[in-house]
Amino acid sequence: MSSVNLPIVEFDYKPPVVPRGNPEAKILWVGEAPGKNEMEAGVPFVGAAGHELDNMAAEAGISMAACRLTNVIGYRPTNNAISNFFATSKKQAAEMGTVTYCGKYAMPVIYAGIKELEQEIKRVKPNVVIACGNVALWACTGEWGILKWRGSEMEGQINDTKFKVIPIIHPAGILRNWAWRWHTVVDLRRAARESAVRHVRVPKYRFCVRPSFHSVVDILCGLYIVLEHHPVKLAVDIETRLRHIACIGLAWSELDALCIPLLCIEDDHGYWSKSEEKTIWWYLYKVLTHPNCEVVGQNFMYDNQYFARRAGFTCNLVDDTMMKMHVVFPGVSKDLAFISSIFCKFHRFWKEEGKEWVKTMDEDQLWVYNCKDAVATYEADQTLDQLLTDFNLRAQYNERMEVAEEAFKMMLRGVEVSTQFKRQLQKDCRAAIKQRKDFLQEILGFNLFGPQGGVSPKKMKMLCYDLFGLPPKYRIDQATKQRRLTCNKDAIDDWLQTCDIFYRPILKIIKDVRSLTVFKSMFADAKLDWDERFRCSFKVAGPHTFRWASAEDAFGFGGNLQNIPKGDER
Numbered sequence: 001m002s003s004v005n006l007p008i009v010e011f012d013y014k015p016p017v018v019p020r021g022n023p024e025a026k027i028l029w030v031g032e033a034p035g036k037n038e039m040e041a042g043v044p045f046v047g048a049a050g051h052e053l054d055n056m057a058a059e060a061g062i063s064m065a066a067c068r069l070t071n072v073i074g075y076r077p078t079n080n081a082i083s084n085f086f087a088t089s090k091k092q093a094a095e096m097g098t099v100t101y102c103g104k105y106a107m108p109v110i111y112a113g114i115k116e117l118e119q120e121i122k123r124v125k126p127n128v129v130i131a132c133g134n135v136a137l138w139a140c141t142g143e144w145g146i147l148k149w150r151g152s153e154m155e156g157q158i159n160d161t162k163f164k165v166i167p168i169i170h171p172a173g174i175l176r177n178w179a180w181r182w183h184t185v186v187d188l189r190r191a192a193r194e195s196a197v198r199h200v201r202v203p204k205y206r207f208c209v210r211p212s213f214h215s216v217v218d219i220l221c222g223l224y225i226v227l228e229h230h231p232v233k234l235a236v237d238i239e240t241r242l243r244h245i246a247c248i249g250l251a252w253s254e255l256d257a258l259c260i261p262l263l264c265i266e267d268d269h270g271y272w273s274k275s276e277e278k279t280i281w282w283y284l285y286k287v288l289t290h291p292n293c294e295v296v297g298q299n300f301m302y303d304n305q306y307f308a309r310r311a312g313f314t315c316n317l318v319d320d321t322m323m324k325m326h327v328v329f330p331g332v333s334k335d336l337a338f339i340s341s342i343f344c345k346f347h348r349f350w351k352e353e354g355k356e357w358v359k360t361m362d363e364d365q366l367w368v369y370n371c372k373d374a375v376a377t378y379e380a381d382q383t384l385d386q387l388l389t390d391f392n393l394r395a396q397y398n399e400r401m402e403v404a405e406e407a408f409k410m411m412l413r414g415v416e417v418s419t420q421f422k423r424q425l426q427k428d429c430r431a432a433i434k435q436r437k438d439f440l441q442e443i444l445g446f447n448l449f450g451p452q453g454g455v456s457p458k459k460m461k462m463l464c465y466d467l468f469g470l471p472p473k474y475r476i477d478q479a480t481k482q483r484r485l486t487c488n489k490d491a492i493d494d495w496l497q498t499c500d501i502f503y504r505p506i507l508k509i510i511k512d513v514r515s516l517t518v519f520k521s522m523f524a525d526a527k528l529d530w531d532e533r534f535r536c537s538f539k540v541a542g543p544h545t546f547r548w549a550s551a552e553d554a555f556g557f558g559g560n561l562q563n564i565p566k567g568d569e570r
Helices: 036-041 049-058 090-096 108-124 134-141 170-178 178-194 213-227 274-289 300-311 323-326 334-343 352-360 365-388 396-411 419-444 459-467 489-496 504-524
Strands: 027-031 068-071 098-102 104-106 130-131 156-158 161-168 206-208 233-243 244-251 257-263 294-296 318-320 472-478 483-485 537-539 549-552
Touching: 027 108, 027 134, 036 334, 049 108, 049 178, 068 318, 090 104, 098 108, 098 244, 108 134, 108 156, 108 161, 108 244, 130 134, 130 300, 134 156, 134 161, 156 178, 161 504, 170 178, 178 334, 206 365, 206 419, 213 233, 213 257, 213 274, 233 300, 244 300, 244 365, 244 489, 257 365, 274 294, 274 300, 274 365, 294 300, 300 318, 300 323, 300 396, 318 323, 318 396, 323 396, 334 365, 352 365, 365 396, 396 537, 419 504, 472 504
Parallel strands: 027 068, 027 130, 130 161, 206 257, 233 294, 294 318
Antiparallel strands: 098 104, 156 161, 233 244, 244 257, 472 483, 537 549
């Protein structure tokens, strides 16, 4: 690394941090870059983050004395900001003299570090590499997004060197967000298990995609015959397109799944003939409504909306993995990828595959994705079911499922609405908004609002900071994590309590316009269904407080019924 030309970006020029630990270890830990403590010690993973890593490894059954530890980069970036080693545009990349690697503009010091990491992997020959943090994940696999990929069993590769990788959240990140610690320990237990062998043990899935008509009928008939004699657990999942069912996935084990395509871009007439599709839907009805068919789904109230509207029946739902997660671990993520990372024996993040279909239009990719959803739901349900018993939460779960069943009936029935009153409310809102906008333009002497009718952020900042001289208010930009000036609702509420009394009426009217605009958009203009009833989607497995949440339904009707603003009646 000493032969590398030093980049324009400043970093600690002390001798680089070098690997430590067992040179023949089965587990190689890879961090991002050293911090202050690591630079002083000359080795990686010391200080508070290293101490916490030792604690988590011990809980996971990993002996750190038997491990090898290193970093992608041996030098410490200024202020520990590793982002300084990357350029965000071609222009900046040219100025910094970066190297293009795996879709990013990286400083030469990073590229040199990756080459050194490759040599370290060749020397140690670990069974598994634990990549700590985004940069380590990217250096080993080319992927980015540690919160998505954490816990995944991946195939890493640097040049021609291939190896097994399990990414985890960096221990320094865990010190900043303690809620990430428990599932990081779960990820480390997976790494401990996988350290027994070098190859990635991908399950031998038996997915039936692009099936023939006869194979679909044979499978559905076989399921129906078995259902006539005893109960069968069946995981069901749908993929949708343009608010229609694109395909239906059925899984009857952790490895076996069938995807039944319905929409198919390869044929304008669809995947099946009309008579074939009619027959398939009949068998689906017979199977999925059978009293012995114990349907399990993930957030299945969503899927059942589609069955009700597009097929005219609802499935015999018995279990919902999202609801089980909600009861067993309230307050944690309930999406299927997270559930899989905790409870499935093999996990590799796959949820981007469904989004990538939009770009590739590869139908087989979508259908395999559908099967993966189904088998993950089937497997996770078994472990979650045991946890309900172990934690003595079966009664609470049953109560939530009963509530969800009634909520689903409400979703299908909808709420009767006075269309005459709704039209009058729209008219009143438009008049109230126009009155306030006209007043503001007359008082201020310029139009504060953009072409879409909303308050122009640029003009609002000019008004509040340049003309009124109000004290600055900031928000955190979630994309860049930087502080930015804001004139949002919270800022206006603060100013209304503290600013010069002369400015308060103007700020109050601006706040009223925003509130009225939101009220009109979300409630007065809410789209009614074909029968002029208000239908929304209720989420019983929503907030960790166990209250309901509501939103627009799967077909664009209704809206959030629980946050109707109280407002000012006058």
